Amino acid sequence: MAMVEFGLMLRQTDPDYTLSELVEYNRRCIEALTAGFTTLWLEDHLQMGKADELECLTTLSYLAATYPQFKIGTLVLAQSYRNPALLAKMAANLQTLSGGRLILGLGAGWKEDEYFAYGYPFPNVKTRMAELEDAIQVIRAMWGEQPATFEGQHYHVRAAYCAPPPEPAIPLLIGGGGEQRTLAIVARHADWWNFNSCTVEEYARKVSILRQHCERVGRDPSEIKLTYLATLSVAEDPAQVKRSTSKHLIAGNAQEVTEEIKRFQASGVSHFMFRILDLTTLENFVTHVVPEFL
Numbered sequence: 001m002a003m004v005e006f007g008l009m010l011r012q013t014d015p016d017y018t019l020s021e022l023v024e025y026n027r028r029c030i031e032a033l034t035a036g037f038t039t040l041w042l043e044d045h046l047q048m049g050k051a052d053e054l055e056c057l058t059t060l061s062y063l064a065a066t067y068p069q070f071k072i073g074t075l076v077l078a079q080s081y082r083n084p085a086l087l088a089k090m091a092a093n094l095q096t097l098s099g100g101r102l103i104l105g106l107g108a109g110w111k112e113d114e115y116f117a118y119g120y121p122f123p124n125v126k127t128r129m130a131e132l133e134d135a136i137q138v139i140r141a142m143w144g145e146q147p148a149t150f151e152g153q154h155y156h157v158r159a160a161y162c163a164p165p166p167e168p169a170i171p172l173l174i175g176g177g178g179e180q181r182t183l184a185i186v187a188r189h190a191d192w193w194n195f196n197s198c199t200v201e202e203y204a205r206k207v208s209i210l211r212q213h214c215e216r217v218g219r220d221p222s223e224i225k226l227t228y229l230a231t232l233s234v235a236e237d238p239a240q241v242k243r244s245t246s247k248h249l250i251a252g253n254a255q256e257v258t259e260e261i262k263r264f265q266a267s268g269v270s271h272f273m274f275r276i277l278d279l280t281t282l283e284n285f286v287t288h289v290v291p292e293f294l
Contacts, residue, residue, distance in 0.1 A: 039071045075194060080121075087135075100166075171191040173190065203269070
């Protein structure tokens with residue numbers, strides 16, 4: 001089975017927290033991490049009503065400087081929010097300044113209210129998926145050619161320079177589980193793939209479909225790193241374990257959580273990203289589950 005590493009999804013907003021309280025909460029979580037945790041992650045959202053909301057890329061720059069022991073990643077950026085050529089430049093710059101610790105995650109975008117609030121067009125899913133594939137090819141071109149030229153249906157660059165180029169190469173993660181479009185794009189372009197909040201059985205089915213897409217384009221599926229994002233709840237008292245009827249959580253006592261992670265591991269997952277409900281959950285996980293994977 002694949003070796004396992006863990007990452008922490010930081011909290012970017014909370015209506016009950018001021019900005020300073022949010023930053024302090026994240027600091028305490030990061031300082032609770034032990035061996036086995038190698039990455040810090042942020043989502044890409046712009047607003048949550050009147051609550052403070054940490055912007056993804058600027059916050060990642062801060063994290064990269066403050067916590068040099070961790071890689072940093074986006075899970076995932078909405079391709080619509082930033083011109084892909086500018087994003088390629090920003091990512092290359094951050095890769096250079098961080099000493100090669102960036103993982104760039106991209107998705108098609110979905111949060112309609114943010115699009116309208118910030119003045120972005122919100123086309124249909126088919127168009128957003130086509131934009132995503134264009135954006136990926138612009139970014140790849142910017143990172144690989146000096147100067148770069150790419151003419152897509154939605155995005156283009158002409159004789160564009162991205163200097164300094166990213167060194168080492170930035171892993172490109174694509175998130176999502178759409179079986180016809182998203183997984184086909186993953187097969188064509190991704191270094192990492194992420195799917196979230198599903199059961200082991202559903203994840204394994206998605207992996208099977210991804211492998212079929214890889215076969216169609218002549219790609220070795222082992223080239224794609226399989227990752228999984230879930231909300232975590234670990235407690236020995238069953239009454240303290242949180243579960244959800246709307247999405248799958250990795251939840252239970254330490255033994256149950258360990259066994260479920262091992263089942264995902266058997267499906268090929270080598271990197272787990274976790275949202276946590278509170279610091280006690282993280283401490284329980286670090287103390288009682290992580291040692292089983294070291």
